[in-house]
Amino acid sequence: MSDKLLQRIKELESELQRHQLSERQLEDSNDRLESLLYKLPLGIVIIDFETQKILDVNPLALSTFGCSLEELVGKKCTDYICPADKGRCPIIDQGLSLDRSEREVITFTGERIPVLKTVIKDEIEGKVVLIECFTDITDKxxxxxxxxxxxxxxxxxxxxxxxxxxxxxxxxxxxxxxxxxxxxxxxxxxxxxxxxxxxxxxxxxxxxxxxxxxxxxxxxxxxxxxxxxxxxxxxxxxxxxxxxxxxx
Known part of the structure; x- marks a missing residue:
């Protein structure tokens, strides 16, 4: 086997190792991010920008809505978040990139809870989404x-x-x-x-x-x-x- 071929094999092995390391670092970063999002003292809801359907919800948001993840995923966001603003979403309908305002969320039992909500438009795994973070301001x-x-x-x-x-x-x-x-x-x-x-x-x-x-x-x-x-x-x-x- 020629020296050039051996050199090329070593380069490929080194490149493969760097690629594997990058993948592990990316996975670790995603795991840390997911862990952080799930531990934050905020309700977090991820919504499909095109369909306005709920894709994922963190535990605190589930506790606020009073239901399981399976019961909430796939539902229209306006059925439970900002029900009074159907057709007037600051991000989807008005083209803003960020919204921070007082709104209401509706639990599965129909109770209306006042919240302070922040929404941003982002992209996750190639899909355009809305990331909604809210905190219950009932006590306030x-x-x-x-x-x-x-x-x-x-x-x-x-x-x-x-x-x-x-x-x-x-x-x-x-x-x-x-x-x-x-x-x-x-x-x-x-x-x-x-x-x-x-x-x-x-x-x-x-x-x-x-x-x-x-x-x-x-x-x-x-x-x-x-x-x-x-x-x-x-x-x-x-x-x-x-x-x-x-x-x-």
């Missing part, structure tokens, strides 16, 4: 709602304090003058009855200011086409008898 939404409710409550408390301050002095004046009029021996019975009705109304106003001063919550009730603060339900002084009456 609940915290935001509680924050808004606390702000409304603080506004109600401040308003109640101002109203009580403005009401108390006129109520005391009316009570005082009505008391003097009733004690007047020359006033007739009919006038006394009318003054007592005024005192009853003033007494109700006093109870109202008491409730306003003791507001500890934020409750509303329907009023015409809107809602107003339910002072009775919001007051800390609401006793059990009053509660039963209000709940009727």
């Amino acid at each position: 939404k609940r915290a935001d709602e509680e924050h808004v409710k606390r702000e409304k409550f603080q506004t109600v408390v401040e308003m109640a304090g101002a109203v009580c301050h403005e009401f108390n002095q006129p109520i005391q004046v009316i009570n005082g003058y009505c008391g003097l009029l009733i004690d007047d021996m020359e006033i007739n019975v009919e006038s006394k009855d009318q003054i007592e009705e005024i005192l009853k109304a003033v007494s109700k106003m006093g109870l109202l200011t008491r409730d306003l001063m003791n507001i500890t919550g934020y409750e509303t009730k329907p009023y015409l086409n809107s809602k107003i603060v339910d002072i009775k339900r919001s007051s800390a002084k609401l006793n059990e008898v009053e509660k039963k009456f209000v709940d009727r």
